[in-house]
Each structure stands twice: as structure tokens, then as C-alpha cells.
Amino acid sequence: MRITSIQLTDFRNYARAELRPCEGITVLYGNNAQGKTALLESVVLSCTGRSHRTPRDRELIRWGQEAGRVLIRAERRDGSHEVEMLLSQQKRKTVKVNGRALQRTGELMGHVSGVLFAPEDLRTVKDGPAERRRFIDMELSQIRPAYYYALQRYAHALLQRNKLLRDIPLNPTLRDTLPDWDAQLARHGAEIMRMRAAFVRDISEAAHENHLEISGGLEDLRVKYVPSLDAGEDDPARALAGALAVARETDIRRGTTTVGPHRDDLTLTLSGMDVRVYGSQGQQRTTALSLKLAELDIMRRELGEPPVLMLDDVMSELDPKRRRHLLRRLEGIQTIVTCTDLSDLAEAEIGAAWRIHGGEISAEGGDEA
Ligand SMILES: Nc1ncnc2c1ncn2[C@@H]1O[C@H](COP(=O)(O)OP(=O)(O)OP(=O)(O)O)[C@@H](O)[C@H]1O
Ligand SMILES: [Mg+2]
Structure with a gap:
């Protein structure tokens, strides 16, 4: 399975953003509190119907906004799947798969898996x-x-x-x-x-x-x-x-x-x-x-x-040997990795690296000052 696009609107600190992860390892790097985990959280939400950080969907909506949205496109063996989560301050969230609203969260399974x-x-x-x-x-x-x-x-x-x-x-x-x-x-x-x-x-x-x-x-x-x-x-x-x-x-x-x-x-x-x-x-x-x-x-x-593998801030915690063994395990698995320091991934074969800064995704390295 492969995620081809993650679109966020008023989700956490993102006003509007899109990430197109590559096939192998996509790295999201940036300072603390910029939105790296939030991006992974949007994928978790679309896989399981709930965030790994909070049971309250309202916390996911960007402060001061009425509604938020996550749209994920994935390619599976059986074709394209699109999962859309519509978050609202007023009512329960709406979950749509390929444009159709689901009645039960259990039906979310098998569309985006991570x-x-x-x-x-x-x-x-x-x-x-x-x-x-x-x-x-x-x-x-x-x-x-x-x-x-x-x-x-x-x-x-x-x-x-x-x-x-x-x-x-x-x-x-x-x-x-x-x-x-x-x-x-x-x-x-x-x-x-x-x-x-x-x-x-x-x-x-x-x-x-x-x-x-x-x-x-x-x-x-x-x-x-x-x-x-x-x-x-x-x-x-x-x-x-x-x-x-x-x-x-x-x-x-x-x-x-x-x-x-x-x-x-x-x-x-x-x-x-x-x-x-x-x-x-x-x-x-x-x-x-x-x-x-x-x-x-x-x-x-x-x-x-x-499924897609997401590694949030784990590389810096492992010794170099364990890190190498882990990287070897990732072959053939679409992986999204976050870190604050790109050098933690020096030995990895990175497909794409994006800088996350203040809820924006940019291609350029820029200064990590
Ligand atoms: N509902 C919200 N609306 C706007 N901003 C929010 C909302 N919820 C959290 N934030 C802010 O979003 C920012 C990004 O948080 P996130 O946890 O994604 O950071 P991070 O890049 O993973 O940082 P770290 O390296 O410390 O783990 C934080 O500054 C947080 O305060
Ligand atoms: Mg984080």
C-alpha cells in the first residue's frame, strides 16, 4: 500500500498543506513544535478513526476555526482509495471513503493502513x-x-x-x-x-x-x-x-x-x-x-x-547498530520518518526530505536556526 497524498485544512497548526510522500523513506524534519507529529497524526486518524494523542476530535481543529479536514489518497493492490475526515466544532466528525459517508468507524478498515x-x-x-x-x-x-x-x-x-x-x-x-x-x-x-x-x-x-x-x-x-x-x-x-x-x-x-x-x-x-x-x-x-x-x-x-510505517522521533533514541538494523527492515515499506536533526538519518536511503516549519511544508533545506 502506498499513500500518494496527504491534504490538510485547518488541522492542528496547518492552515492548508499537502504532502506527497515518496515510495521509500520520506523524512519530515524541523524544530520542535512545528507540526511533524501533527502530520503523522492526520494519517493515524485516517487509519483508525482516532488520533493517537487525544480522544477529542475538536482538539485537532486549528485554533479559532469551525472545521478541519484531512484527505488522504492511497494506492493499494485493488486500486485507489480516498479517505476524508471532516472535523467540526459542533458535531461528530464525518468520515468518507471514496466520497461516501460511513455509518460505522469499523468500515474504515482496509482503506488507509498504517x-x-x-x-x-x-x-x-x-x-x-x-x-x-x-x-x-x-x-x-x-x-x-x-x-x-x-x-x-x-x-x-x-x-x-x-x-x-x-x-x-x-x-x-x-x-x-x-x-x-x-x-x-x-x-x-x-x-x-x-x-x-x-x-x-x-x-x-x-x-x-x-x-x-x-x-x-x-x-x-x-x-x-x-x-x-x-x-x-x-x-x-x-x-x-x-x-x-x-x-x-x-x-x-x-x-x-x-x-x-x-x-x-x-x-x-x-x-x-x-x-x-x-x-x-x-x-x-x-x-x-x-x-x-x-x-x-x-x-x-x-x-x-x-501498510505505511510512521516513525516519530525514534532514530535519535537508538544506538547506531540498532538504527542500522531498523533501517534494513524498512525495505519495500513506505515509511514516513520525523526528526529534528537530519544527521540521525545519515545512513538511510532517503527518498525525499521536507522541512516542516510553523505548519508549512517546504522542499528547501533552509537554516535550522
Ligand atoms: N488545534 C491546534 N491548532 C493550532 N495549533 C495547534 C493545535 N494543536 C496543537 N497545535 C500546535 O501545533 C504545533 C505542532 O505540534 P507537533 O506536535 O506536530 O510538533 P512537532 O513538530 O512534532 O514537535 P516536536 O519535535 O516537539 O515533537 C505545536 O506548536 C502545537 O502547540
Ligand atoms: Mg513531535
Whole structure:
């Protein structure tokens, strides 16, 4: 897959701009706070339906403007695709594919596909379980609309059950309706757990391969799914329903649901060592990168062609050896890289370099003063 054009109107600090990325590596360079990440963010928005930096679309509209717009054109094996995001201060955004408005965000899949690696991804490795669930949810939703819908249904049922749990002490007759919500949670939750287990198996294998390559054969990365309950392989829905029934009194006392996929986690180990606890900064960064490259491999396999890779400010963080290994991985993948200093990419075969300055894209090097 290849993005041929990114057009922005009143998006973040861009009034009006267009970027035509080249086939290989496109570099966006410039000082801090000029709009490099914003440009990648517009691609993420068009791939997933949401920004990686904020859940509030209004923040994406240029200050003082009523509306903003992102238009992306991509060439895939099956032809041209055009995704348009119309952002408004007043109402929910409109998403159009090839000129037609979509009813559900899930339908966005398969038009513009991309993987972003940004400094925040380190949180997948370093922060708590919620960040790792977010990683799985974001990545898996992009390749499996069924997962995205299961998540939505589960979240809805969870909200209702938690509300009910808090109301029961005041109105004990409500207790009778709990089993209905338990059944819904069990059904959608089991679907989520099944898809997560399969996805993590794939991710682990691909991340392991990538990590070997980037670390120069030094480190053995493994990813393991740690569900909040031991559901076994056969019937996770029954296991989850059982666990919910067992937890019922505790849940009523605490006013919240204590078991289910909203409590899942992952473990990340390097040759048996927990990266989160013992990993060096560089090992944690490389682990986060390997996870992203694994996602890229899985998407490439699922889509039958590689998605676009976006690397936000990562080159300066890797040692020269890891950087070289990473660059070697990029062959045949359209890549957009941001940096503040072009010399971080001295060894890369750059297709095009654009300077980003105050929400404007220019071809000329100019002074980086
Ligand atoms: N809605 C908005 N309207 C106008 N400007 C905005 C809006 N949101 C953010 N900005 C500004 O846009 C600028 C670009 O931010 P961005 O994060 O893209 O910078 P960057 O080039 O990636 O910088 P860095 O190198 O520090 O990561 C910032 O100055 C930010 O304050
Ligand atoms: Mg940035």
C-alpha cells in the first residue's frame, strides 16, 4: 500500500498543506513544535478513526476555526482509495471513503493502513496493564472489525453492570437483573479473550523475530497473554460466566466488576527477564519498537501488502547498530520518518526530505536556526 497524498485544512497548526510522500523513506524534519507529529497524526486518524494523542476530535481543529479536514489518497493492490475526515466544532466528525459517508468507524478498515511508532509507545512497555490492553485493542481493531465491535458491546455491558452493582445496595430487587448482564459480559468478553489470545501468539512470534534482528541476535523477546482468569481453551464464555458468578458478592460490595478482559495484561520478557521491571531504557525502547514492527508484519500478512510505517522521533533514541538494523527492515515499506536533526538519518536511503516549519511544508533545506 502506498499513500500518494496527504491534504490538510485547518488541522492542528496547518492552515492548508499537502504532502506527497515518496515510495521509500520520506523524512519530515524541523524544530520542535512545528507540526511533524501533527502530520503523522492526520494519517493515524485516517487509519483508525482516532488520533493517537487525544480522544477529542475538536482538539485537532486549528485554533479559532469551525472545521478541519484531512484527505488522504492511497494506492493499494485493488486500486485507489480516498479517505476524508471532516472535523467540526459542533458535531461528530464525518468520515468518507471514496466520497461516501460511513455509518460505522469499523468500515474504515482496509482503506488507509498504517503503523505509527512514537515515543509514547514506550508506555506499552513501562506503564500499567491498561496501556498494554490499549496496545492490543488499537492494533487488533485495525485488522479485525469484529474485535472492535465486540469491545464496544463489552464496554457497554460492563458500564451497565457496574452501575447496577452500585444500585443494588439501595434497591436489592435489582439483583435479579444481574444474570442478564453477566451473560452478555461472558459472551462478548469470551470473544475478546479468544481473539486476544490468538493475536498475542502471533505478536509474540513476530516480535521475537524483529527483536532478534534489531538487537543483532542478542535478545530473546517473548510476549505472553495474561488473562484476568484462567479460561482454558475450550469454553471461555462458560469460564467467564462462572468467574462472574463467583465474584458476584465481592463485586456488589466493591461496586465494580473485578473479573473479565478489562483486567487482562501482557508480560514482556527478554531471555526470561521482565523488561518492564529490569530492562534498560534502550531495551524497553527496542521492545516497544519490536512490538510495532510485529504489528506491521501481521498487518502485511492480513492485508496482503505492507501498510505505511510512521516513525516519530525514534532514530535519535537508538544506538547506531540498532538504527542500522531498523533501517534494513524498512525495505519495500513506505515509511514516513520525523526528526529534528537530519544527521540521525545519515545512513538511510532517503527518498525525499521536507522541512516542516510553523505548519508549512517546504522542499528547501533552509537554516535550522
Ligand atoms: N488545534 C491546534 N491548532 C493550532 N495549533 C495547534 C493545535 N494543536 C496543537 N497545535 C500546535 O501545533 C504545533 C505542532 O505540534 P507537533 O506536535 O506536530 O510538533 P512537532 O513538530 O512534532 O514537535 P516536536 O519535535 O516537539 O515533537 C505545536 O506548536 C502545537 O502547540
Ligand atoms: Mg513531535
